[in-house]
Amino acid sequence: MLEKFFQKYEITPDNTIVVACSWGPDSMYLLGEVMKIHPKRWIVIAHFNHCLRGEESDGDEIFLQDFCTKNGLIFISAWKDITQIAQTMKKWIEETARIERYTFLEEVRKKYTAEYILTAHHLDDNIETLIFNLIRGAKIHGLTGIKEQNEYILRPFINISKTEILKKIQEENIPYRLDSTNTDDTYLRNHLRLNVISEFERINPEYRKNLSSFVRYMRELEEFINQQVIIFLRGESDFSVEDFQILSPFLQREIIRYLYEQANNWTIGLSEGWIAEIIRFIGDKGNYTRKELGKLSLEKKNGKVYF
Numbered sequence: 001m002l003e004k005f006f007q008k009y010e011i012t013p014d015n016t017i018v019v020a021c022s023w024g025p026d027s028m029y030l031l032g033e034v035m036k037i038h039p040k041r042w043i044v045i046a047h048f049n050h051c052l053r054g055e056e057s058d059g060d061e062i063f064l065q066d067f068c069t070k071n072g073l074i075f076i077s078a079w080k081d082i083t084q085i086a087q088t089m090k091k092w093i094e095e096t097a098r099i100e101r102y103t104f105l106e107e108v109r110k111k112y113t114a115e116y117i118l119t120a121h122h123l124d125d126n127i128e129t130l131i132f133n134l135i136r137g138a139k140i141h142g143l144t145g146i147k148e149q150n151e152y153i154l155r156p157f158i159n160i161s162k163t164e165i166l167k168k169i170q171e172e173n174i175p176y177r178l179d180s181t182n183t184d185d186t187y188l189r190n191h192l193r194l195n196v197i198s199e200f201e202r203i204n205p206e207y208r209k210n211l212s213s214f215v216r217y218m219r220e221l222e223e224f225i226n227q228q229v230i231i232f233l234r235g236e237s238d239f240s241v242e243d244f245q246i247l248s249p250f251l252q253r254e255i256i257r258y259l260y261e262q263a264n265n266w267t268i269g270l271s272e273g274w275i276a277e278i279i280r281f282i283g284d285k286g287n288y289t290r291k292e293l294g295k296l297s298l299e300k301k302n303g304k305v306y307f
Contacts, residue, residue, distance in 0.1 A: 002033050005156045009149070011038075015115040018044045018108050020101075023060040023067075026120035028176040029169045030157065034118065040072050046108045046117070048101045049079035052093070053181060060177055067175070074112075078104050094189055102153075109152055121146050121155045124162040124193075127211050131192055139257045139267040140222045145215035161208055229258045238306040244282055252279055259307055263296035 011017065019034055021027040034043060045068050049057050061077055068075035086096035105117050126145040133142035148158050157165065169176060185191040200207040228251060233239060244252060256275045261267045274293060281291045281298070282305055291298045299306045 002037055002156055005154075006037065009116065009154060011115060013039055014042065016042045016044060016112050018046050018105060018112065018114045018117040020105055020117060020119045021045050021047055021064060022179070023047070023064045023177045024120075024179055025169050025174075025176040026122060026157070026162070026165055028174050029165050029172075030118060030120040032169075032172065032174045033156075035071070035073075041074075044074045044076065044108060044112050044114060046105055047075070047077040048104050049077060050082045050097050050101075051079055052082055052097075053179070056180060063175075063177060076108055076111075080104075092188070094187060106152070114152075116152055116154045118154050118156060120157055120165075122157045122160050122162055122165060123208055123212060124197075126158060126215065127197060127208065128189055128193055130211060130215060131197060132189060133268065136268050137271060139261075139270060140218060140225065140254075141257075141261055141267055143215075144219045144222055159212065225254050226258060229255050238304045241282055241300065241303050241305060244305070259298075260293060260296050263307075264294045269294075 017034070017038065019027070019031050021031055031043075031045065045064065047061055047064050049061050051057055057079075061079075065075050065077070067073075080100050082093055082097045082100060085100065086093045089096060091099075105119075108114070109117050130143060130145050136142075146155060146158060148155050181187065182190060183194070185194050204210065232243070232247070232251070232255060239255075244255070247255070253275050256278050257267055257270065260270050270293075278291060278293065278298065281289065282300065284300075286300070289300045291300075296307065
């Protein structure tokens with residue numbers, strides 16, 4: 001399954017690759033597929049223990065380490081008390097776990113000078129992310145789903161459904177463990193998967209295909225809009241208030257969205273009210289004024305807005 005994927009990204013037998021592995025069915029199937037086509041000595045298994053399930057989390061790490069030892073694979077792990085970190089940082093547990101996990105994976109990649117990090121995200125994960133971002137108020141970027149590549153991160157299964165993966169793992173008798181928290185709908189993603197997205201199947205069995213098509217459409221739309229924004233900004237660090245005010249209201253909003261996203265790395269939480277406030281700030285007759293929104297800082301001076 002992975003031969004063409006490796007060819008696409010020019011992964012050769014002498015490249016070191018990191019496989020993010022939790023011991024769940026998705027990542028174990030990914031690991032199994034990688035082992036079929038890549039030399040074991042160049043495969044690094046990276047396991048992050050979120051410390052959310054006590055002895056069960058520790059058991060996952062032990063079982064995976066034993067698997068790697070038996071198969072001659074490099075194994076490296078780390079653990080963080082995600083609950084404690086989330087409380088300290090005042091962030092959701094899911095968000096904190098993602099940040100800490102990717103920080104760890106990048107550290108492993110650098111340590112082993114690996115070409116890429118492979119994760120087992122699949123089509124159902126992509127749909128969950130789309131719905132999750134939608135209800136959190138994301139703009140267009142948040143509706144483009146999980147990309148197949150994000151710098152050093154590669155996701156070979158992003159267009160494959162969970163059902164297909166489970167079928168394959170059963171056929172090939174690949175060992176795995178289940179996360180008991182997957183049925184705990186106090187976690188928002190689990191609630192979406194168990195109680196909301198599960199209804200999509202009843203409404204339309206083709207929902208995965210349709211939402212996947214929607215994600216591709218949104219990516220093309222995002223690319224087109226970003227091109228229009230880039231043309232307006234012309235690679236400068238400022239723009240004319242007069243030029244901005246003759247644009248359509250839609251493009252004005254998208255320019256604010258783009259600048260906010262560039263400064264903050266995402267648009268979640270960027271409300272319509274905040275965008276309207278910035279547009280009013282740009283049109284205000286005050287000559288020397290400043291506006292900050294997250295990490296986005298705007299200064300208006302002599303008929304121009306500097307960012």
